[in-house]
Amino acid sequence: MVLSCNSKVKDQAEIHHKDQGTAPTTDCCPLLSYSVSYGDTISLEAVYYAGGEADWKFKLRGLIGDKIFYQADTLTEFEFNKTAWPKFKRIDRNTFQILVEQNDRPFKNKIIRLTVKDGQLTDNVIIPHFDSPPKDFDNDGELEYAGFLDFVEAFDPDTTLYNPILYFEDTESGFNLDTLTTIRMNREIWGAFHGFEIREDLKFLKPAGKEKYLNIK
Numbered sequence: 550m551v552l553s554c555n556s557k558v559k560d561q562a563e564i565h566h567k568d569q570g571t572a573p574t575t576d577c578c579p580l581l582s583y584s585v586s587y588g589d590t591i592s593l594e595a596v597y598y599a600g601g602e603a604d605w606k607f608k609l610r611g612l613i614g615d616k617i618f619y620q621a622d623t624l625t626e627f628e629f630n631k632t633a634w635p636k637f638k639r640i641d642r643n644t645f646q647i648l649v650e651q652n653d654r655p656f657k658n659k660i661i662r663l664t665v666k667d668g669q670l671t672d673n674v675i676i677p678h679f680d681s682p683p684k685d686f687d688n689d690g691e692l693e694y695a696g697f698l699d700f701v702e703a704f705d706p707d708t709t710l711y712n713p714i715l716y717f718e719d720t721e722s723g724f725n726l727d728t729l730t731t732i733r734m735n736r737e738i739w740g741a742f743h744g745f746e747i748r749e750d751l752k753f754l755k756p757a758g759k760e761k762y763l764n765i766k
């Protein structure tokens with residue numbers, strides 16, 4: 550991780566250090582804490598470097614009260630941007646989901662979907678980040694969120710690997726993959742459905758009109 554400290558932070562650190570009357574330190578990037586709450590007891594906590602990139606948080610922990618239900622490894626970075634997709638979803642009295650945005654640079658950002666039941670993490674899945682607003686793609690009266698997991702290698706000017714667009718729905722039972730719509734839409738896009746994952750072994754001409762399938766304006 551490459552960090553730079555701006556001079557303002559450095560000055561503050563030096564002033565602080567003078568006040569303390571202690572020896573100078575090369576560590577000019579103190580860690581600051583960040584937290585977000587959902588309801589009375591559920592929270593996410595993370596840290597970031599003062600003078601670093603404030604949008605990138607790490608050491609993420611999920612808590613109910615002071616009990617930890619999820620702890621990311623220390624290298625995984627997260628962002629807390631304003632999003633169209635729900636970040637917290639109450640499913641029933643004892644079950645909820647949290648969707649947190651992972652900064653996966655140089656790859657595409659991801660969403661980590663955590664499902665917690667009776668205080669225990671029961672599911673931890675990486676799903677696509679949704680860059681576009683949701684839309685009722687299949688005309689069933691419900692909105693779908695469309696996204697693809699990552700960018701894939703392109704060949705020549707017009708050839709690409711199979712990279713399915715996945716459609717998720719915000720349902721009563723959770724923020725879930727809409728398998729039927731995903732299969733149908735990818736048949737339209739690619740000519741046939743070749744699964745829910747990127748396929749390194751399948752090359753196609755770049756599909757036309759992909760923006761329409763992602764709701765990119």
Ligand SMILES: [Ca+2]
Nearest residue numbers: 685687689691
């Ligand atoms: Ca729909």
